[in-house]
Amino acid sequence: GQNIDQPTEMTATEGAIVQINCTYQTSGFNGLFWYQQHAGEAPTFLSYNVLDGLEEKGRFSSFLSRSKGYSYLLLKELQMKDSASYLCAQVNSGYALNFGKGTSLLVTP
Amino acid sequence: EAQVTQNPRYLITVTGKKLTVTCSQNMNHEYMSWYRQDPGLGLRQIYYSMNVEVTDKGDVPEGYKVSRKEKRNFPLILESPSPNQTSLYFCASNPFPGGNTEAFFGQGTRLTVV
Numbered sequence: 378g379q380n381i382d383q384p385t386e387m388t389a390t391e392g393a394i395v396q397i398n399c400t401y402q403t404s405g406f407n408g409l410f411w412y413q414q415h416a417g418e419a420p421t422f423l424s425y426n427v428l429d430g431l432e433e434k435g436r437f438s439s440f441l442s443r444s445k446g447y448s449y450l451l452l453k454e455l456q457m458k459d460s461a462s463y464l465c466a467q468v469n470s471g472y473a474l475n476f477g478k479g480t481s482l483l484v485t486p
Numbered sequence: 487e488a489q490v491t492q493n494p495r496y497l498i499t500v501t502g503k504k505l506t507v508t509c510s511q512n513m514n515h516e517y518m519s520w521y522r523q524d525p526g527l528g529l530r531q532i533y534y535s536m537n538v539e540v541t542d543k544g545d546v547p548e549g550y551k552v553s554r555k556e557k558r559n560f561p562l563i564l565e566s567p568s569p570n571q572t573s574l575y576f577c578a579s580n581p582f583p584g585g586n587t588e589a590f591f592g593q594g595t596r597l598t599v600v
Binding site: 410417418419420421422425464466472473474475476477478479 | 517519521526527528529530531534544545574576583588589590591592593594596
């Protein structure tokens with residue numbers, strides 16, 4: 378699979394804003410997903426970007442820059458329940474999903 | 487309720503004893519896939535299927551088989567399990583590959599091979 382890079386761990390405070398970055402290889406790009414996964418549970422869909430720019434969905438937003446091979450997930454007004462892993466996944470030229478290793482986010486009081 | 491159902495949720499087995507993990511979706515999705523998730527490695531695709539009788543290898547297919555005889559079912563078969571196949575497995579389905587269709591994941595199967 379293609380290389381997807383995202384930080385391994387992040388910590389943020391309840392009520393704050395956190396940005397989780399993801400870089401990917403630009404060749405064969407067909408879109409980028411963000412998923413949330415709580416420990417031991419199935420990943421759940423958060424957002425999808427295929428064009429440059431920001432997609433906003435309530436407290437969560439996702440940004441894409443295709444020329445830079447870069448995306449970020451922005452979480453606002455953090456809540457304790459946001460403690461989870463956040464998975465960046467690229468849709469490649471074969472329409473398969475290539476996942477990054479995930480960023481484990483810990484929200485502290 | 488739209489869902490992807492995997493069974494069993496937990497399984498402990500011995501090396502070499504054939505096993506099947508079932509996956510069924512009730513959304514009439516064309517595309518189904520299997521992933522394994524290991525600490526520090528993330529989700530890696532094992533096999534995928536674009537439609538009935540159409541399957542192809544993902545990134546880590548060794549030691550696994552799949553079949554897609556019906557649209558709703560996509561079982562994962564381990565003919566001779568080995569300890570390195572101890573992992574958390576997820577089945578997923580999409581309406582069709584590509585585009586902005588999100589993948590719907592099953593609840594996972596935690597497999598231990600001793």
